[in-house]
Each structure stands twice: as structure tokens, then as C-alpha cells.
Amino acid sequence: MTGVAIVGIGHSKFGRRNDVSIAELAFESIHGAVEDAGIDKKQIQNVTVGSVGGWYEENVPATVVNEYAGLERVGSMRVEAACASGSAAVKNAYLSIASGEADIAMAVGLEKMTEVDTLTAVELMGRGGSYLWEFENFGMTFASYYAMFAVAHMNRFGTTEEDLARVAVKAHHYGSMNPLAQFQKEITIEKALSSQVVSWPLKLYDASPISDGSAAVILASEDTARKLTDTPIWIRSIGASSDSADMSRRDSYVGLGAAVDASRKAYSAAKIGPEMVDVANVHDCFTIAELMAYEDLGFCAKGEGAKLLRDGQTMIGGKIPVNLDGGLKAKGHPVGASGVSMMVEISKQLRGEAGKRQAPIKNGIGLVHNVGGTGHYCYVTVLSRKR
Numbered sequence: 001m002t003g004v005a006i007v008g009i010g011h012s013k014f015g016r017r018n019d020v021s022i023a024e025l026a027f028e029s030i031h032g033a034v035e036d037a038g039i040d041k042k043q044i045q046n047v048t049v050g051s052v053g054g055w056y057e058e059n060v061p062a063t064v065v066n067e068y069a070g071l072e073r074v075g076s077m078r079v080e081a082a083c084a085s086g087s088a089a090v091k092n093a094y095l096s097i098a099s100g101e102a103d104i105a106m107a108v109g110l111e112k113m114t115e116v117d118t119l120t121a122v123e124l125m126g127r128g129g130s131y132l133w134e135f136e137n138f139g140m141t142f143a144s145y146y147a148m149f150a151v152a153h154m155n156r157f158g159t160t161e162e163d164l165a166r167v168a169v170k171a172h173h174y175g176s177m178n179p180l181a182q183f184q185k186e187i188t189i190e191k192a193l194s195s196q197v198v199s200w201p202l203k204l205y206d207a208s209p210i211s212d213g214s215a216a217v218i219l220a221s222e223d224t225a226r227k228l229t230d231t232p233i234w235i236r237s238i239g240a241s242s243d244s245a246d247m248s249r250r251d252s253y254v255g256l257g258a259a260v261d262a263s264r265k266a267y268s269a270a271k272i273g274p275e276m277v278d279v280a281n282v283h284d285c286f287t288i289a290e291l292m293a294y295e296d297l298g299f300c301a302k303g304e305g306a307k308l309l310r311d312g313q314t315m316i317g318g319k320i321p322v323n324l325d326g327g328l329k330a331k332g333h334p335v336g337a338s339g340v341s342m343m344v345e346i347s348k349q350l351r352g353e354a355g356k357r358q359a360p361i362k363n364g365i366g367l368v369h370n371v372g373g374t375g376h377y378c379y380v381t382v383l384s385r386k387r
């Protein structure tokens with residue numbers, strides 16, 4: 001089977017983007033990725049758009065995106081895996097090359113959530129949980145699902161509201177160095193702790209924002225990748241897993257079974273262990289999600305996520321720097337775009353192009369952890385400097 005590498009990356013500014021349509025928003029990252037890859041866009045054989053949709057007017061976004069970008073006669077589709085739609089799009093592009101069907105393929109992550117007001121966006125996201133039971137009967141929203149995880153983690157392991165606030169402070173610290181981030185201001189623990197409660201113990205600064213944005217990656221087969229660039233970033237493995245939408249059927253509320261399973265599949269296929277990962281982007285849709293991710297991915301033992309952060313081990317200079325682009329918390333979380341955005345960041349880190357936010361790279365390995373729903377879906381992708 002041919003190796004598959006990321007050879008081009010593009011990223012729009014994340015935030016409230018009233019200035020553009022979805023096609024224009026997607027074009028910003030597609031154009032960037034094509035330029036970065038140094039190809040003629042006619043060389044792209046298929047395009048997969050990861051987008052949840054429902055908040056913007058277009059019902060068939062892939063067609064609109066391709067047409068505006070001048071990508072004609074390409075195989076194309078839109079895929080959905082809730083907030084993991086971006087990783088699902090990358091997986092589809094990866095498979096098209098690994099199978100020998102295509103030589104160059106593109107994955108685009110896209111979302112424009114601010115087309116609707118906050119209450120409508122919160123409702124649409126909430127309906128992505130267990131709709132008929134938990135949304136209709138109990139009014140569960142994503143903040144309340146993650147509040148439930150946080151309370152369980154606090155009760156079981158002694159994690160505190162201050163620990164959650166520390167995740168936000170780290171995210172805003174690195175977000176302040178990322179010109180494409182939605183929030184580029186540092187915050188303090190006090191500011192996070194005194195912000196408005198959304199669903200206790202989660203407050204405004206424990207939540208990722210409602211965002212617009214796009215990101216794109218161009219993938220190529222081994223021979224083509226080596227011709228196009230001296231710094232191909234190889235997709236070593238993609239582990240995918242799922243879990244019940246019905247929370248009463250979950251084994252535990254202090255972690256995500258799908259994330260544990262997806263990461264073990266990814267590590268096994270890449271023949272690595274978590275200790276070999278130099279830099280990671282994890283799905284911090286709420287602060288508690290980042291602490292659970294450290295544990296689910298094996299960066300520390302179960303229950304020790306808050307300690308790992310307190311000890312500074314997930315900052316630059318620590319054991320495993322995490323979310324150096326500001327994470328979903330500060331960079332923004334345009335849901336379908338987030339997985340592709342994480343691939344862009346880890347590619348930059350592995351290429352050594354992350355500037356002030358650059359992590360030291362020892363083993364040449366980075367990881368993307370992208371969760372859909374409350375762990376309904378999880379994709380863990382291992383990226384590497386070496387094939």
C-alpha cells in the first residue's frame with residue numbers, strides 16, 4: 001500500500017465571519033492549501049467536505065464549495081461525524097489514495113455557525129446528542145453533557161474548578177500567539193472562575209465558542225508527495241471508534257470509551273506508544289474534555305489529567321505539549337472544520353513552522369484527537385515526519 005502524506009495546508013481566520021459566504025470561507029483555506037502544495041488545482045482528483053451544517057443556507061455544501069473554488073469534474077462528497085466531521089473527511093481522502101483510486105485528494109473542513117443565534121445553535125448541537133430521549137425529555141445541551149463528565153471527574157478524582165480554569169488559561173495563552181484564532185487575549189484563572197456559569201461547574205471560559213471557519217489539507221501518494229515537497233507529513237495511522245449516544249448505556253462518565261479505543265487502534269497501527277508523541281492537538285470543546293483526553297490517550301494515568309496540567313507537562317517544554325494553537329477553546333470550534341484545523345496545526349509543528357508556538361520535536365510524531373458528539377465518534381490520527 002502506498003504511503004499517504006499531507007503536502008499542502010490552508011486555514012481561514014476563525015471567528016464570527018459575517019463578511020463571507022460558506023463558499024468564500026472555504027476558498028480561503030483551499031486557496032492556501034493549493035499554494036502551499038505548489039500544485040495546479042486541476043491535479044486534485046477528489047474533494048471531501050466535512051461539515052455538519054444546519055446553520056447555514058446551503059444543503060449541499062460540497063458542490064457549492066467546489067464550484068466557487070474552480071474545482072470541476074472532481075469526485076466529491078460531504079461527510080458528517082458531528083464535531084469529528086473534519087477527521088472523517090481526512091480519512092475519506094486518505095482512503096482514496098491508499099486504495100490507489102487517487103493520487104492527489106483534498107479534505108476541507110467547513111462550518112458557519114453564526115448564521116443562527118446562540119439559542120438556535122445550542123439547540124442544534126444539543127440535538128446531536130441522544131435526541132428523542134435526552135434532548136426532548138431533559139433538554140440536554142452539550143454544555144450540560146460535559147458538565148456531567150466534569151462533576152463525575154471532580155467527585156471521583158478530586159479535580160477542581162480551578163483545574164478546569166487552568167485548561168482555559170493555557171488555551172488563551174497559546175491562542176494569543178495565533179493570528180488565526182478567534183480569541184487572541186490572555187486570561188487569568190480568576191477571570192475564568194468568575195465568568196458566567198453556563199452549566200455548573202462549566203462557565204463561559206470552560207466552553208469553546210460558536211465559530212465560523214474552514215481548514216484544508218491536500219494529501220498525496222508516496223511518489224507524488226516526494227516530488228512535491230521535502231517536508232511531507234505522513235499519515236501513519238487513523239484509529240476510529242464510536243459509542244452509544246444514550247448516556248445510560250455508557251460504561252463511565254470520567255472518560256470517553258471511543259477515544260480510548262480509537263487511540264489504541266491508532267498506536268497499534270503506527271507501532272508507537274503514547275510516550276513517543278512529541279506534540280498533540282486534542283478535542284477541548286469544554287475544558288474537562290482536555291483533561292479526559294490526556295487520560296484516554298494514555299499521556300497520564302486515569303485521574304491524573306489535572307496533575308499533568310498543573311505540573312506544566314502539557315505546555316511547551318513539558319512532556320507532551322497540547323493544543324499550541326489555542327485549541328478549540330481559544331482558536332474557535334467551527335465544528336466540521338476543527339478536525340482539519342488540528343491536522344494543519346500538527347503538520348506545521350512537525351514541519352517546524354509554528355514560530356513562537358513551536359514544540360521541540362524529538363521523535364517526529366504528532367497526534368490529532370477529534371471527538372464527535374459526546375464521544376459518539378472518535379478519530380485519532382498519528383502524523384509523522386518519517387514514513
Ligand SMILES: CC(C)(COP(=O)(O)OP(=O)(O)OC[C@H]1O[C@@H](n2cnc3c(N)ncnc32)[C@H](O)[C@@H]1OP(=O)(O)O)[C@@H](O)C(=O)NCCC(=O)NCCS
Nearest residue numbers: 083118122125142143198204205207208209210285333373
Ligand atoms: C458559552 C456560549 C453559550 C456563549 O455564547 P453567547 O452567550 O451567545 O456569547 P456572545 O456571542 O453573546 O458573546 C458574549 C461575550 O462573550 C465572549 N464569548 C462568547 N463565547 C465565549 C467563549 N466560549 N469563551 C470566551 N468568551 C466567549 C464573546 O466574545 C463576547 O465578548 P465581548 O462582549 O467582549 O464581545 C457559547 O459560546 C456556547 O454555546 N459555547 C459552546 C459551544 C458548543 O457546545 N460547541 C460544541 C461542543 S461539542
